[in-house]
Amino acid sequence: MRKYLFSEKQHSKKGANWTYEEDQKLIDYIKIHGEGNWRTLPKAAGLQRCGKSCRLRWINYLKPDIKRGNFGEDEDDLIIKLHALLGNRWSLIAGRLPGRTDNEVKNHWNSNLKKKLINMGINPNNHRVNQTPIRPKQDPSEEEEEEESVNSSS
DNA sequence: AAGGCTGTCAACCGCACGTCT
DNA sequence: AAGACGTGCGGTTGACAGCCT
Structure with missing residues (x-):
């Protein structure tokens, strides 16, 4: 879990990580008023964030029913399917995984499952089994050529 | 020990879509 | 019908941590 940071960026808030105080304000406000009205929420809750950021923070991080931690084998399989x-x-995929968010599923796919499929010789874009076996790359230019051939075949 | 590299994840951006007037 | 507005979604970025050399 990342620590709360205090960088110069936080003067403008844009791009700055959420502080504990900001999280608390958001949680308290939603506890009382419920979700929705994301445009007016930041001002009403006393936050210097845009509504989008508040919504994202709530959905991806602060919601009480969020399941955090590693994805299980069964979850991986389900996501792949x-x-x-x-x-x-x-968002549809995340909807089938209780406690998981779309952002979390997307990150997990990009950082883990994509590679997992490639190692299994499966194209992660179309889920087709590659004809040619995976071999270690020797020359970076080979990679580009492979990519082009995939693009041209689709 | 230190600098570079890579993986992970929170957050932002831009666009699309739905609703309201 | 069409323009404004609010919300949701997917792609991308940036920062940090840990590993490697």
């Missing part, structure tokens, strides 16, 4: 069916519809 759902991605094959739905494509990059992360």
Whole structure:
């Protein structure tokens, strides 16, 4: 878990990590008034953030029913299956995984599952088994050529 | 020990869509 | 019908931590 930071960036708030105080303000406000009205919420809650940021922070991090921690094997399998069916519809995929958010699923896919599929010889874009076996890359230019051939074949 | 590299994840941005007037 | 506004979604970025050399 990342620590709360106090950088110069926080003067403008944009791009700055949320502080404990900001989180508390948001939680308290939503406890009382409920979700919604994201445009007016920051001002009403005394936050120097845009509504979008508040919504994202709540949905991805502060919501009480969020399940945090590692994805299990069964969750991985489910995500792979759902991605094959739905494509990059992360919110739909996350909807099938209780306690998981679209952002979390998307990050997990990009950092873990994509590689997992590639190692298994499966194209993560179309979930088709590659004809040619995976071999270690020797020359960076080979990678570009491979990419081009994938693009041209789709 | 230190500097570079890579992986992870929170957060932002831009666009699309739905609703309201 | 169409423009304004609010919200949701997916792609991308940036910062940090840990590993490697």
